[in-house]
Amino acid sequence: MARLIFLGPPGAGKGTQAKLLAELLQVPHISTGDILRSALKAKTPLGQKAQAYMNAGELVPDDLILDLIRDRLNQQDANQGWILDGFPRNVSQASFLDTLLQELNQTCDFAINLEVPDEVLMARLLERAQKEGRSDDNEDTIRRRLEVYHNQTEPIIGFYRDRSVLTAINGDQPVESVTEYLKQLVCS
Ligand code: AP5
Numbered sequence: 385m386a387r388l389i390f391l392g393p394p395g396a397g398k399g400t401q402a403k404l405l406a407e408l409l410q411v412p413h414i415s416t417g418d419i420l421r422s423a424l425k426a427k428t429p430l431g432q433k434a435q436a437y438m439n440a441g442e443l444v445p446d447d448l449i450l451d452l453i454r455d456r457l458n459q460q461d462a463n464q465g466w467i468l469d470g471f472p473r474n475v476s477q478a479s480f481l482d483t484l485l486q487e488l489n490q491t492c493d494f495a496i497n498l499e500v501p502d503e504v505l506m507a508r509l510l511e512r513a514q515k516e517g518r519s520d521d522n523e524d525t526i527r528r529r530l531e532v533y534h535n536q537t538e539p540i541i542g543f544y545r546d547r548s549v550l551t552a553i554n555g556d557q558p559v560e561s562v563t564e565y566l567k568q569l570v571c572s
C-alpha cells in the first residue's frame with residue numbers, strides 16, 4: 385500500500401517517475417494533466433473549458449479539478465493506494481485533498497518534491513516540444529508555467545513539511561538515479 389504525491393515544477397520528471405513507481409507498486413497513477421489532455425482530445429465539456437487555461441500555462445480553475453479528483457479517489461482501484469502527479473497545485477487544492485483523505489480514512493505517506501533549476505526545466509521542455517508537440521511546450525508558455533509554479537504551487541511545500549511527509553529529491557540527475565532513490569524511499 386502506498387499513497388504518494390509528486391510535487392515539483394513543470395518538467396521536473398513527475399510524470400516519468402510517477403509512471404515507473406505506479407507500475408512497481410501496482411497502484412493507479414493519477415495525473416490531472418493527463419486527464420485534462422485526454423478530455424481536450426475527446427472534446428468533452430471539461431476539455432473545452434480547460435483548453436484556454438492550459439494553452440496559456442495558467443492553472444485550470446479549482447471548480448473543474450476538485451470534483452474530478454474526488455471521483456477518481458473514490459474509484460475502487462484507488463482503495464489500495466495511488467500516486468498523484470500534478471495535484472494538488474495550490475493551497476486550496478491541498479486543503480481540499482486533506483479533507484477528502486480524512487473522509488476516505490486515508491493518509492498520504494510521502495509528498496515528494498523533485499527539485500530542478502528553472503534553466504534545466506526550460507531546456508527539457510523545449511526538447512520535449514520537438515518530440516511530442518505538447519501545445520504548452522513553447523518558450524512563452526513554459527515561462528508562464530514556471531511563474532505559476534513559483535507563485536501558486538511552491539507555497540504548498542510547507543504544507544507537507546508541516547505534516548512531516550515531505551521528501552525533497554534532487555531531480556537534476558539521470559532518470560535512473562532518481563528512480564533508485566524513490567524505490568529505496570517507498571520500499572524501505
Ligand atoms: P501537467 O500535465 O501537470 O504539466 P506540468 O506540471 O507543467 O509538468 P510536465 O508534465 O510538463 O512535467 P513533469 O514534471 O511531469 O515531467 P516529465 O516526466 O513529463 O499540467 C499541464 C497543465 O494542465 C497545467 O499548466 C494546467 O493548466 C493544467 N493542470 C494540470 N493539473 C492541474 C491542477 N491540479 N490544477 C489546475 N490546473 C492543472 O518530464 C519532462 C521532460 O523531461 C520529458 O521529456 C522527460 O523525458 C524529461 N525528463 C524527465 N526526467 C528527466 C531527468 N531526470 N533527466 C533528464 N530528462 C528528464
Ligand code: MG
Nearest residue numbers: 398399417470
Ligand atoms: Mg507531467
